[in-house]
Amino acid sequence: MRALRKVTAGPGLELVDVPEPEYGPKDVLVRVLRAGICGTDLHLRAWDEWAASTVQAPLTIGHEFFGEVVAVGADVDHVAVGDHVSGEGHVVCGTCRNCRAGRRHLCINTSGVGVNRDGAFADLVVVPASNAWVQPAGLDPDLGALFDPLGNAVHTALQWPVVGEDVVVTGAGPIGVMATAVVRHAGARRIAVTDMSADRLALAVAAGADLAVDVSRGQSLADAQEALGMVEGFDIALEMSGAPAAVEDLLANMNHGGRVAMLGLPTDRYAIDWGRVITHMITLRGIYGRELFETWYLMGSMLASSPALREAVSSVVTGRYPAQEWEDAFAETASGHGGKVLLDWS
Structure with missing residues (x-):
C-alpha cells in the first residue's frame, strides 16, 4: 500500500510502498478516504527541534482522517466492517490516574497517531476500536476528516x-x-x-x-x-x-x-x-486536544442540529489534492493563506 513516511531522521517525506499494517484483537483497520494536513505535519516534514526530540523514524505521519472500516479485531463489538469513521488521534493508556478517573484527554502516557505510531497518510491505518468514531451514513468525507481539528x-x-x-x-x-x-x-x-x-x-x-x-x-x-x-x-x-x-x-x-x-x-x-x-x-x-469523548458528542450534536454550523465548518476546506500530489498540498498548507488542505486517498 501507499504511505507518506518519515523514512529517516531528517527533513523531508517520501511516498513509498509498505506492507499493509497488522491489527490486534481490539483494533480496527480503516481504509483512508480523506486526511487533513496539520501544523504538526509541517513540523515533522521540516524536522525541527520538537520533531527530532519526539519522533522515531521510520514513521507514517498524519492524524486527521476519515475512512471506511475494512476489518475489525476479534474483541471488537461496537464497530463493524463497512462503518465510516473519523479517528481520534490520541491513544491513551487507560491505567494512569487521569484515565482511571475519566479524564482521558489528560493521560500522561498518550501515544499520538502519526507522531508516536504509524498514522493516516496511507491507504490503510490501524487504530484501537475505541478511537474510531462511527459517523452517520452519507457524511461528506471532507467534513468527516475535520473532526479532529474541529x-x-x-x-x-x-x-x-x-x-x-x-x-x-x-x-x-x-x-x-x-x-x-x-x-x-x-x-x-x-x-x-x-x-x-x-x-x-x-x-x-x-x-x-x-x-x-x-x-x-x-x-x-x-x-x-x-x-x-x-x-x-x-x-x-x-x-x-x-x-x-x-x-x-x-x-x-x-x-x-x-x-x-x-x-x-x-x-x-x-x-x-x-x-x-x-x-x-x-x-x-x-488546551491540548479534545475531551475523550465528550467533545465528540458535542460536535456531532451541534452539526446535526445546525446546517449553518455545518456550512461554516466545511468552509475551512480550501484545498483538496490526490495523495500523490502531497508536495503541492503541503506547500499550500505552509503558505499560511488558506484554510484546511486535505489529501484524497480514495
Whole structure:
C-alpha cells in the first residue's frame, strides 16, 4: 500500500510502498478516504527541534482522517466492517490516574497517531476500536476528516459559557475559523478575529466574526474595541496563533476577570505581562486536544442540529489534492493563506 513516511531522521517525506499494517484483537483497520494536513505535519516534514526530540523514524505521519472500516479485531463489538469513521488521534493508556478517573484527554502516557505510531497518510491505518468514531451514513468525507481539528476548536471555544460575551479569537487558521463558528452558534455577543492573512480573515467573517483585525496592516484589538463600541474589554479570548505579539495584545485588551483559552503552540518561549494577569484577575488555561469523548458528542450534536454550523465548518476546506500530489498540498498548507488542505486517498 501507499504511505507518506518519515523514512529517516531528517527533513523531508517520501511516498513509498509498505506492507499493509497488522491489527490486534481490539483494533480496527480503516481504509483512508480523506486526511487533513496539520501544523504538526509541517513540523515533522521540516524536522525541527520538537520533531527530532519526539519522533522515531521510520514513521507514517498524519492524524486527521476519515475512512471506511475494512476489518475489525476479534474483541471488537461496537464497530463493524463497512462503518465510516473519523479517528481520534490520541491513544491513551487507560491505567494512569487521569484515565482511571475519566479524564482521558489528560493521560500522561498518550501515544499520538502519526507522531508516536504509524498514522493516516496511507491507504490503510490501524487504530484501537475505541478511537474510531462511527459517523452517520452519507457524511461528506471532507467534513468527516475535520473532526479532529474541529474537536480542538470546540474544546477551546466551550471552556467557559460564551452566551452574551465579547470574544476575541487570535489566529484565523482552520481551527480559529471553526472556533469562531462555534462561539457564534453558542451565543457570543461580539466576535473579533485577528490574523495576518486577509484570505483567512475573510473565512472568519464568513463563519460568524463581527470584525476582522488585520495585524499586518497595523490594526490592533484596541482599534477593534473602538469599532465594536466596547468599553470594558473582551470577556473571553481564544488564543490560536502561538504568536507572542498576539498574546500581548489580547492580554492588554481583556476585561477584569477575563478568561483565556490557549491552544496555539509557540515556536519558542516568550514573556507574559504577569502583573496584568494578576491585577486584572485573568484566567489562563492551556488546551491540548479534545475531551475523550465528550467533545465528540458535542460536535456531532451541534452539526446535526445546525446546517449553518455545518456550512461554516466545511468552509475551512480550501484545498483538496490526490495523495500523490502531497508536495503541492503541503506547500499550500505552509503558505499560511488558506484554510484546511486535505489529501484524497480514495
